[in-house]
Amino acid sequence: MADDKEPRYDPAVIESKWQARWAADPALYAAEPVTCGKPKYYVLEMLPYPSGQLHMGHVRNYSIGDALARHMWMRGYNVLHPMGWDAFGLPAENAALKNNTPPREWTLSNIAAMKRQMSRLGLAYDWATEVTTCLPDYYRWNQWFFLRMFERGLAYRKKSKVNWCPECATVLANEQVVDGCCWRHEETKVEQRDLVQWFFRITAYAEELLADLAKLDGWPEKVRTMQRNWIGRSEGTEVDFLLAPGGVIPQPDGSLGPFVPPQGVERVRVFTTRVDTIFGATSVQLAPEHPLVKALAEHDAGLRSQVAELMEEQKKAKEAGDVGAIEKHGIPLGHFAINPYNGEQVPIWVANYILMDYGTGAIMSVPGHDARDFEFAHKYAIHIRRVIAPADPAAEETPLPFLTEDGVLINSGEYDGLSCEAAQKKLQQVAESGGFGKATVTYRLKDWGVSRQRYWGTPIPMVYCEAHCQGDTPIPVPDEQLPVLLPEKIEITQQGGSPLSRVPEFLNTTCPKCGGPARRETDTMDTFVDSSWYFYRYTDAKNSSAPFSSEVVRYWFPIDQYIGGVEHAILHLIYSRFWTKVMRDLGLIANDEPVEHLFTQGMVIRNGAKMSKSKGNVVSPDEMVARFGADSARAYALFAAPPDRDLDWQEDGVAGVSRFLARVWRIVTKHAATARSAAADHMASTGDESALKGHGFSRADDRRKIVGASAPEGSSSQDAQKLLRKLHRTIAKITQDFEGRWHFNTCIAAIMELVNEIQAADAQLSSGDVPAPVVRELLRTLVLLLAPFAPYLVAELWEELGETGSVLRAPWPVSDPGLARKDELEIPVQINGKLVSVVTVAADADSKTIEAVALTVEKVQARIAGKTVLKVIVVPGKLVNLVVK
Ligand SMILES: [Zn+2]
Ligand SMILES: [Zn+2]
Numbered sequence: 097m098a099d100d101k102e103p104r105y106d107p108a109v110i111e112s113k114w115q116a117r118w119a120a121d122p123a124l125y126a127a128e129p130v131t132c133g134k135p136k137y138y139v140l141e142m143l144p145y146p147s148g149q150l151h152m153g154h155v156r157n158y159s160i161g162d163a164l165a166r167h168m169w170m171r172g173y174n175v176l177h178p179m180g181w182d183a184f185g186l187p188a189e190n191a192a193l194k195n196n197t198p199p200r201e202w203t204l205s206n207i208a209a210m211k212r213q214m215s216r217l218g219l220a221y222d223w224a225t226e227v228t229t230c231l232p233d234y235y236r237w238n239q240w241f242f243l244r245m246f247e248r249g250l251a252y253r254k255k256s257k258v259n260w261c262p263e264c265a266t267v268l269a270n271e272q273v274v275d276g277c278c279w280r281h282e283e284t285k286v287e288q289r290d291l292v293q294w295f296f297r298i299t300a301y302a303e304e305l306l307a308d309l310a311k312l313d314g315w316p317e318k319v320r321t322m323q324r325n326w327i328g329r330s331e332g333t334e335v336d337f338l339l340a341p342g343g344v345i346p347q348p349d350g351s352l353g354p355f356v357p358p359q360g361v362e363r364v365r366v367f368t369t370r371v372d373t374i375f376g377a378t379s380v381q382l383a384p385e386h387p388l389v390k391a392l393a394e395h396d397a398g399l400r401s402q403v404a405e406l407m408e409e410q411k412k413a414k415e416a417g418d419v420g421a422i423e424k425h426g427i428p429l430g431h432f433a434i435n436p437y438n439g440e441q442v443p444i445w446v447a448n449y450i451l452m453d454y455g456t457g458a459i460m461s462v463p464g465h466d467a468r469d470f471e472f473a474h475k476y477a478i479h480i481r482r483v484i485a486p487a488d489p490a491a492e493e494t495p496l497p498f499l500t501e502d503g504v505l506i507n508s509g510e511y512d513g514l515s516c517e518a519a520q521k522k523l524q525q526v527a528e529s530g531g532f533g534k535a536t537v538t539y540r541l542k543d544w545g546v547s548r549q550r551y552w553g554t555p556i557p558m559v560y561c562e563a564h565c566q567g568d569t570p571i572p573v574p575d576e577q578l579p580v581l582l583p584e585k586i587e588i589t590q591q592g593g594s595p596l597s598r599v600p601e602f603l604n605t606t607c608p609k610c611g612g613p614a615r616r617e618t619d620t621m622d623t624f625v626d627s628s629w630y631f632y633r634y635t636d637a638k639n640s641s642a643p644f645s646s647e648v649v650r651y652w653f654p655i656d657q658y659i660g661g662v663e664h665a666i667l668h669l670i671y672s673r674f675w676t677k678v679m680r681d682l683g684l685i686a687n688d689e690p691v692e693h694l695f696t697q698g699m700v701i702r703n704g705a706k707m708s709k710s711k712g713n714v715v716s717p718d719e720m721v722a723r724f725g726a727d728s729a730r731a732y733a734l735f736a737a738p739p740d741r742d743l744d745w746q747e748d749g750v751a752g753v754s755r756f757l758a759r760v761w762r763i764v765t766k767h768a769a770t771a772r773s774a775a776a777d778h779m780a781s782t783g784d785e786s787a788l789k790g791h792g793f794s795r796a797d798d799r800r801k802i803v804g805a806s807a808p809e810g811s812s813s814q815d816a817q818k819l820l821r822k823l824h825r826t827i828a829k830i831t832q833d834f835e836g837r838w839h840f841n842t843c844i845a846a847i848m849e850l851v852n853e854i855q856a857a858d859a860q861l862s863s864g865d866v867p868a869p870v871v872r873e874l875l876r877t878l879v880l881l882l883a884p885f886a887p888y889l890v891a892e893l894w895e896e897l898g899e900t901g902s903v904l905r906a907p908w909p910v911s912d913p914g915l916a917r918k919d920e921l922e923i924p925v926q927i928n929g930k931l932v933s934v935v936t937v938a939a940d941a942d943s944k945t946i947e948a949v950a951l952t953v954e955k956v957q958a959r960i961a962g963k964t965v966l967k968v969i970v971v972p973g974k975l976v977n978l979v980v981k
Contacts, residue, residue, distance in 0.1 A: 103765070105758035107725025111888040115215065124902060125165075125220040127176040130651035137173040138652050139165045140631055142660030142668070143180045143227070147187065148206035150213045152700040152707060152745060153661070155717050156733040160697055160838070161659045162219050163734060163884035167834050169220075170883065170908035176652055177220055178634040180227030181207050184235075184553045184623045186264055186280065192588045199552045200584065203230055213717060217726045218887045220904075225637045229626035230552070234633060236579030237643040238625050239557040241675075243572050244682055246558075250297045251546075253570060257453075258545060260289040266549045267293060269622060270542055271326075271667045276415040285415045294556060294619060295543040298674045302327055302539045305673055314693035316740075319665040326666045328540025332369035333524050334456060335533035337380055337433035339363065339388075340441045345430075346395045355431065361388045364433050364444065367455030367538060370462065370501075371527070372519035375508035376483035377460035378473065380433045380444045381426065383452040384410060388444070392429055402427050406448040413448075424449050424472050435460075436532040437523065438509060447472065455538050463497065470497040483507045484516065544671065546622040551588060551595040553620030555580040561607035561614040570617065574608050580616070594618040627668050628675035631655060631690065649685050654692040662696035669694070695838070698742040700733075707745075715745050727886035728754035734840040734885060756848055757889050760882065763854055764875050764893045767861050771875050772898040774868035815860050816870045819853060820915050823877055826850045827911035830881055840885070847881055854878070872897075877909045925950045926977040927959050935976075943970040950976040 118124055128134065141161040144154055165177035181203075188199035195202070207228065214221065227234055245251035259268040261278040272279040273286045298305075306327045309320045339357050347353040364380055382389050384407040393399040406425060413422040426447035433444050442460075449468070450459060463473030463480040473480050484503040486494060494500075501516045511519050527533030547556070557573035557580045565571055573580055583602045586595055596602050596618040607614035629643070635652045636644040669691075676690040699706055702713040720729040732753040737743040830843045854874055860866045866874075876897055883890045883903050894903045918939050923946060925933045933955045937946050947968050950956060960980050967979040 105761040105889075107727060107754070107757075107888065110892045111216075111218070111726055114888050114891045115218070117891075118218070119215065122224065124904070125177060126222050126224055128174045130648055132174050134172065134174040136176070136652055136656075137165075137168040138176045138655045139168065139657045140176075140178065140634075140655050140659070142658070142664065143182050143627065143630060144210065145185060145187070146181045146183050146203055146206040146210055148209050150210055150217075150717050152715055152717060152733070155217065155729060156700050156739075156743060157659060157661070157697055158214070158217070158219050159730040159733045160695070160739050160840070161657075162730070162887075163840060164657060164659075164834070164838075165220055166884040166887065166904060167908065169904040170880070170906060172907065176225070176634065177222060178225040178227070178631075178637075179214065179219070179221040179223070180630055180634065181210075181229060182623065182627050182630075183207065183228050183230035184620075184626055186266075186550065186552070188230075188552045189550065189588050192586075198584065198586070199588070200230065203552075204228075216721055217717070217730060220887070225634045227630050227633045227637055229623075229630060232579045232581055233640065234630075235554040235626070237629075237633070238554040238621060239573070239578050239580060240575065240643065241629070241678075242554075242557055242621070242625075243575065245296060245678065246570075246572055248681075250300065250678060251294060252297065253292055253294055255290060255292045256295075256545070257288050258291050258293055260287045260291075262287060264550075267291065267545060267547055269545050269624070269667075271670075276418075288411055288414065291547075293545050293547040294617075294621075295545050296674070298544045298671075299539060299541055301674050301677050302329070302541050303537075304677060305541075305670065308673070308689060311689060312691075312694075315691070316662075316694060316696055319662065319669065319694060319696065322665040323670055326541060326670065329537060330369050330539075331535070331537050332367055332455075333371035333520070333527060333533055334365055334367050334536045335371065335374065335436065335460070335527055336363040336365050337435060337442075337460070339444075340432035340434050343431045345392055348395050350395070355392070357388075358391050361391055364388060364458050365456045366458045366460045367536070368460055368462075370465065370516075370520075371523045371533075372505060372511075372514075372516045373462040373465045373483055374435065374437055374460060374523065375505070375511070376462040376464045376481045377435055377442060378463060378479040378481060379442050379461045381447045381450050381459050381461050381472070382429075382444065383450040383457040384446055384448065385452040386446070386450075386457045389429070389446045392431070399427070399429075403446060406446060409448040410451075419449065419451065422449050424468070424475065426472065426476065428476075436530065437526070443478070445476075453542065454540070465497055465499060467497050467499060481507060487515065544622075544624075544674075546625060547619040548622055549594040549618075550620050551582070551586055553623060554625060555582060555596070555602075556617040556619050556621060558617040559605055559607060559614040560617070561610060561612055564610040564612045565607055565614075571607060571609055571614070577608070582620075594620070596620070624667060624671050628671045629679065631658075631672075632679070632685070643684070646684055646686075650687075653685065653687045654690055657693045657695065658691040659695045659697060661699075665696070695739070697739050698737065700743050700745055702745045704744065715747075720750060724750050724754040725757075725888070727757055727888050731757065731844060731885045735844040736841065738837075738839050738841055740838075753844075756851070757886055759855065760851055760878065761889060761893065763851065763858070764879065765896055766858075767871055767875060768893075768896045768898070770861070770868050771872035774872040775898055778869065815857055816866045819857055819866065819874055820870060820912075822850055822853045823874055824911040824915035825918075826881060827877065827909045828916040831908070831911065834884075844885060847878070847885075850878065850881075879903070880906060880909050921973055923950075923973070924975045925953060925956055926975060927956065927980055929977060932956055932959060939973070941972070943972055946970050946972065946976055950978070 139161055141157050165175050168175045183203050188203050191197060191202045192199045229235060242251055259273050261268050261281060261284055263278060263281040263284040268278060268286060276286060278284045278286055306329055309323055312320060339362055343355045344352045345355045366380060384403050389403055393403055409425060413419045424447060426445045429444045429446060431444045432441040434441055461469040463469040464482045465484055480496060482496060483506060484498055485506045487503050503516055505511050505514050505519050514522060524535040557578060558570040559573060560568060561571060583599050586599060588595055603615050605614050605616050632644050632649055635648045639645060672690050679685050680688060702715060705711050705713060707714045717729060728750055732750045735753055736749050826846050829846050833839050833843050857866060861871055879890050879893045890903055920936050921939050922934050922936055924931050925935055933953045935949050935953060937949055947970050963980045965978055965980050969977040
């Protein structure tokens with residue numbers, strides 16, 4: 097029966113007490129100056145969008161980062177652990193439309209609300225470095241970078257087909273199209289439209305972005321693979337097929353007349369990764385948007401409508417997100433192209449599965465050795481020719497299509513007999529010396545379209561001067577006129593393009609070149625611009641003369657540990673790598689890559705599904721904190737699953753963690769007086785105050801003196817020794833986990849086991865059978881080990897133990913290897929390399945002892961009976977192997 101008078105663990109009381117103290121001490125989590133002389137550690141969680149509400153995914157992400165930050169502080173590092181807000185974006189405009197609240201007001205009040213939640217959770221952020229991307233002191237540097245990129249040709253404008261989300265009423269980057277739908281509107285099909293857009297030339301860095309993936313061995317392999325595929329490098333050859341003379345096409349007056357190729361399309365340039373198969377090319381296939389198709393269809397209404405159909409099919413396949421799965425259709429154009437290697441004329445087709453933006457928008461079709469070409473040729477009865485045979489002449493004939501790069505050429509004139517690889521090199525050389533082609537590399541990665549027809553984003557710092565300065569040529573806004581401010585008063589309709597084009601005060605400006613009237617660019621930047629470099633700004637967030645100090649960045653970068661969801665594997669994590677390389681080339685930074693170690697945590701799910709309002713399975717962090725306390729919610733988020741796996745949220749589990757923390761609280765408060773008296777005695781006898789700041793004992797010797805090196809069975813010293821062993825094994829395990837795989841779930845489980853053992857010895861702790869200095873070490877270390885996971889409870893108990901100052905400044909406990917070592921080991925016994933048995937020996941047993949034990953095993957004796965033991969190999973602590981004959 098619970099005694100009402102007995103004090104109880106009350107997280108609400110403890111947490112509000114410490115929250116107030118921490119709020120009054122902003123230096124607590126502040127990074128020290130770069131001159132402090134300590135090693136640095138930059139730990140970062142991805143910054144959230146300020147929706148107004150943290151969700152459990154955030155709590156998990158931040159609990160992981162926070163545990164790491166706290167641990168590194170205790171390890172003596174200068175830790176930078178900042179937080180900010182990815183504050184531009186569409187939801188603010190949607191909210192403005194719905195609630196008639198200006199986006200800025202809505203965003204800033206959401207930020208305030210989420211900041212309160214974060215502080216309630218006790219997250220250790222250095223708020224002096226806070227970055228809010230929608231404020232001019234930040235976005236002016238987006239504009240500044242934009243101008244630097246424009247100067248270097250890395251920002252440019254072009255008319256292009258764009259992904260258009262009718263719901264967002266704006267352009268989306270390729271990366272924002274998911275299975276043919278908008279990444280924000282999973283139900284909305286993305287359309288293709290023609291618009292003049294701003295782009296960043298990320299393709300200029302394609303090769304380096306790909307090559308440097310090899311350096312990122314601190315990143316999950318799956319993320320590197322996703323980036324490699326996204327960049328999509330393929331090596332191949334461009335070959336020019338001349339148009340064969342002859343052929344008639346409809347003329348402007350409708351009559352038939354000779355086809356005269358317009359300038360630029362006298363030849364069809366194809367891209368192929370398999371030039372070794374070019375003697376098997378039996379047609380050339382063009383994308384529906386290919387300029388030659390356009391020329392042929394110019395006065396041919398019939399062809400135009402057929403091509404339009406192909407285009408429509410392709411568009412639909414794109415919208416469905418899988419052009420590869422398209423049902424292939426094509427039309428022969430009635431013209432021929434000449435294979436430059438053998439002079440053969442092959443028919444030219446236009447087909448719905450050829451993409452204008454891959455390679456050159458034209459391919460040679462080799463049905464004998466390509467599955468897709470085979471399917472097409474089969475359907476339209478196009479000639480199929482075998483040009484590759486198995487490398488082994490004795491091999492049986494293979495069915496077509498024969499897909500191999502490990503064969504030899506046949507039916508390929510003078511190149512017969514060459515291996516595929518040798519033929520590729522040879523044929524590239526021939527093309528280059530003949531002037532009809534070259535080796536080339538093509539990428540799937542496209543330039544980054546950054547124009548958005550929205551209000552709530554960074555204005556692009558360009559103006560257009562109609563009267564004097566060539567009309568449509570963009571003129572950069574001079575640096576000293578930055579920032580180009582977003583107007584505050586705005587009417588959001590989400591119709592008819594950018595809202596900025598309807599604000600005369602914004603739109604109308606003066607030309608920086610001629611002083612005449614000019615209009616501003618009304619596109620704003622993709623919000624992925626904001627998140628591409630925000631983590632540099634954290635290091636010097638108040639700088640008003642530069643985006644950051646290069647010197648400060650040199651100290652803090654690269655980021656030691658970045659933590660976020662795997663959904664950012666390609667978008668944010670490629671853009672920010674690109675941005676880093678651009679900043680390096682601008683001479684601002686020295687690092688090539690922004691992030692040394694990346695960790696992608698699993699999702700938080702409930703009842704087997706991702707938490708979402710529509711499924712009604714959302715758990716609110718506020719509710720969890722109100723019911724169980726922040727420490728329980730945080731510790732549970734770490735305890736319930738390894739951090740890289742999905743976590744299925746169970747309320748019983750949170751309650752269980754809360755009961756565990758209550759147990760810790762009871763044990764420590766119950767014996768705190770003993771620990772305090774041990775500290776006082778120690779100081780009185782030695783006058784050594786510094787020793788008290790350490791691990792409870794100044795030297796391992798002292799510990800052994802008290803506990804006794806070889807305590808007799810059943811003695812009090814033996815109890816103490818057992819507890820200390822458990823304690824030091826726990827220290828070793830948790831320390832190792834922080835350095836390695838972050839299995840915080842097993843860390844907390846190990847602390848639970850330790851607490852069980854301490855609790856089981858409760859009577860001995862009370863009676864003095866366990867000496868007071870040991871009690872002190874046990875409790876003090878237990879609190880230190882919990883510090884990364886349950887900061888409120890730990891602060892309270894730290895004070896209870898008579899300690900002063902923040903626990904974050906106390907050194908992380910170091911395990912005594914003598915105590916941490918296991919008492920006994922299991923050692924496999926082999927005979928002639930085969931496992932026969934396993935023996936249990938003392939951990940410190942020497943070779944002779946292990947050998948003797950191994951030879952007494954019945955199974956071993958049976959196997960060696962009547963044989964000669966030639967040799968016994970003992971690897972202490974590892975194995976025994978008998979060599980017998
Ligand atoms: Zn959308
Ligand atoms: Zn002008």
